[in-house]
Amino acid sequence: MTDDVKPPPPRSRRLPRAVRERQILDAAVEVFSRHGYHSASMDEISDVAGVSKPMIYSYLGAKEDLFAKCIRREATRLLEAVREGVRSELPPDMQLWYGLRAFYRFVAEYRDSWTVLHRQALTVGGQFAGEINLLRSKAIDMVAALVVTAGTKKGLGQIAEFSGPALAVSLVGAAESLADWWLDHSDVSDGVLASWLMNLVWLGFNDLIEGEVWQPS
Amino acid sequence: MTDDVKPPPPRSRRLPRAVRERQILDAAVEVFSRHGYHSASMDEISDVAGVSKPMIYSYLGAKEDLFAKCIRREATRLLEAVREGVRSELPPDMQLWYGLRAFYRFVAEYRDSWTVLHRQALTVGGQFAGEINLLRSKAIDMVAALVVTAGTKKGLGQIAEFSGPALAVSLVGAAESLADWWLDHSDVSDGVLASWLMNLVWLGFNDLIEGEVWQPS
Numbered sequence: 001m002t003d004d005v006k007p008p009p010p011r012s013r014r015l016p017r018a019v020r021e022r023q024i025l026d027a028a029v030e031v032f033s034r035h036g037y038h039s040a041s042m043d044e045i046s047d048v049a050g051v052s053k054p055m056i057y058s059y060l061g062a063k064e065d066l067f068a069k070c071i072r073r074e075a076t077r078l079l080e081a082v083r084e085g086v087r088s089e090l091p092p093d094m095q096l097w098y099g100l101r102a103f104y105r106f107v108a109e110y111r112d113s114w115t116v117l118h119r120q121a122l123t124v125g126g127q128f129a130g131e132i133n134l135l136r137s138k139a140i141d142m143v144a145a146l147v148v149t150a151g152t153k154k155g156l157g158q159i160a161e162f163s164g165p166a167l168a169v170s171l172v173g174a175a176e177s178l179a180d181w182w183l184d185h186s187d188v189s190d191g192v193l194a195s196w197l198m199n200l201v202w203l204g205f206n207d208l209i210e211g212e213v214w215q216p217s
Numbered sequence: 218m219t220d221d222v223k224p225p226p227p228r229s230r231r232l233p234r235a236v237r238e239r240q241i242l243d244a245a246v247e248v249f250s251r252h253g254y255h256s257a258s259m260d261e262i263s264d265v266a267g268v269s270k271p272m273i274y275s276y277l278g279a280k281e282d283l284f285a286k287c288i289r290r291e292a293t294r295l296l297e298a299v300r301e302g303v304r305s306e307l308p309p310d311m312q313l314w315y316g317l318r319a320f321y322r323f324v325a326e327y328r329d330s331w332t333v334l335h336r337q338a339l340t341v342g343g344q345f346a347g348e349i350n351l352l353r354s355k356a357i358d359m360v361a362a363l364v365v366t367a368g369t370k371k372g373l374g375q376i377a378e379f380s381g382p383a384l385a386v387s388l389v390g391a392a393e394s395l396a397d398w399w400l401d402h403s404d405v406s407d408g409v410l411a412s413w414l415m416n417l418v419w420l421g422f423n424d425l426i427e428g429e430v431w432q433p434s
Contacts, residue, residue, distance in 0.1 A: 166405070166413050169398040170391035174418075177390020178383060188383070196383050200418060201391075 017059065024049045024056050029070050033112035036120050037067055071121050071128055074113040075135040081106040082139070092150035093202050099142070100175060100197055104190035107179045118180060136172065144168035171201050234276065241266045241273050246287050250329035253337050254284055281344070288338055288345055291330040292352040298323040299356070309367035310419050316359070317392060317414055321407035324396045335397060353389065361385035388418050 015023075027049035031040045042063055046053045060066050085102020086095045107114040117135070121128050144164045151160020175197060182193060232240075244266035248257045259280055263270045277283050302319020303312045324331040338349050361381045368377020392414060399410060 163413055166395060166398060166402075166410070167417055170395045170414060170417055173394020173397075174387035174391040176394070178387045180390075181383060181386040185383075193383070196380055197387060200384055200387055 020051060020055070021059055024051055024060055024066070025070055025073055027051075028060075028066050029074060029112050029116055032067060032070060032120055033115040037063075042066075067121075068128060068131065070116055071131045074110070074117050075131060077110070077113065078103075078106055078117065079135065079138055082142070086142070092146045092153075093198070095146055096143070096202060097194065097198055100194040101190065103175060104179065104182070104193050107182065108186075108190050111183070114179060115183065118176065119183075140165065140168045140172050143171050171197075174201060237268060237272070238276055241268055241277055241283070242287055242290055244268075245277075245283050246291060246329050246333050249284060249287060249337055250332040254280075259283075284338075285345060285348065287333055288348045291327070291334050292348060294327070294330065295320075295323050295334065296352065296355055299359070303359070309363045309370075310415070312363055313360070313419060314411065314415055317411040318407065320392060321396065321399070321410050324399065325403075325407050328400070331396060332400065335393065336400075356389050357382065357385045360388050388414075391418060 024045070028040075028045050031045045031048055034040075035044075040063070042053055042056065045066070046056055049056070056066070060069055082099050082102045085105075086099040088095065090098070117132070121132050144167075147164040147167050148157065148160045151157055151164065178193060178197060182188065241262070245257075245262050248262045248265055251257075252261075257280070259270055259273065262283070263273055266273070273283070277286055299316050299319045302322075303316040305312065307315070334349070334352070338345050361384075364381040364384050365374065365377045368374055368381065395410060395414060399405065
């Protein structure tokens with residue numbers, strides 16, 4: 001093959017739209033994670049993605065739409081990662097363990113995603129609160145279902161139905177809070193993190209369904 | 218006393234500045250809680266406070282300053298309420314119990330304060346994140362100190378020093394998350410809320426310092 005018949009390098013505008021959209025969203029997550037919603041610029045997203053601004057607007061819309069799409073994609077990814085991690089044939093504590101491991105592995109691997117979902121989306125609030133609340137409520141439902149299953153196995157279905165949602169809300173809050181702390185303490189492994197939470201929360205919950213109750217002395 | 222010598226009703230501009238500032242902040246917390254930072258209007262704050270807008274600007278500054286002052290005042294109030302609730306002569310679990318009770322009583326009594334501190338401040342983010350993080354880190358320090366005290370009593374000071382901050386972060390995250398849930402489920406009493414958390418978290422922690430450890434099976 002000689003130089004004069006060598007095909008031209010594929011030009012970036014030849015890429016299929018789906019690939020382009022992924023490039024843009026990847027770049028947007030990176031830039032939003034770094035600067036936050038308000039300070040992030042479409043120019044930087046365009047530079048990082050290697051996609052022109054007009055093409056970004058045409059494919060995914062303005063900054064607000066782009067941010068909403070980032071949140072939706074990352075929330076879906078996170079939930080899928082956790083769902084895949086949970087092995088539903090195992091006992092409830094092992095399901096929670098694998099769910100937490102999957103959650104922290106996701107946070108470690110897609111640190112920008114978590115930053116956008118947790119820190120940046122919260123600081124924008126209002127218009128994106130719906131997306132974030134949907135993610136949280138799905139996570140809470142997953143945990144509440146585990147609590148009810150575990151409680152029912154011990155013949156405490158009614159108590160578990162009553163307190164399950166609140167316990168799940170507490171557990172999800174604890175897991176999020178710890179993930180946020182982890183962003184600034186990344187020397188701790190994801191396994192240690194998950195086992196802190198299991199020890200803190202599951203042992204307590206286990207006592208509860210074994211009938212051991214803490215009461216003020 | 219006849220009508221013609223009756224003193225005029227005290228005119229509102231005669232009130233001392235400190236009283237005025239309190240009126241303005243009370244009104245601002247109410248309005249920010251109802252509408253959020255962005256949608257709240259200085260006109261409504263002025264109406265609710267019964268204080269003219271120019272006086273609000275002169276005493277407490279523009280909307281941004283006013284919001285920052287609301288956060289600072291409510292954060293200080295909340296921390297003081299919890300500190301007063303904790304009785305440092307009691308064992309660590311009872312200290313945590315009273316701290317949680319005080320926290321949830323504060324949320325119940327000053328629902329607008331909590332809404333501004335938790336929901337509204339987060340949705341504004343950026344410029345107020347410092348105030349909110351300061352509040353959280355003070356709460357976390359209080360809980361971490363309890364964990365270390367409890368651990369040290371059991372001869373597990375080193376483990377408690379290592380894991381204490383992360384356990385405290387988890388616990389504060391769980392308590393906040395449950396308080397947020399409570400805003401939409403206010404039929405549950407503050408005592409039930411605090412005891413859910415004690416059972417979930419303290420029993421787990423207690424197992425841990427008794428040397429019982431959860432491990433994947």
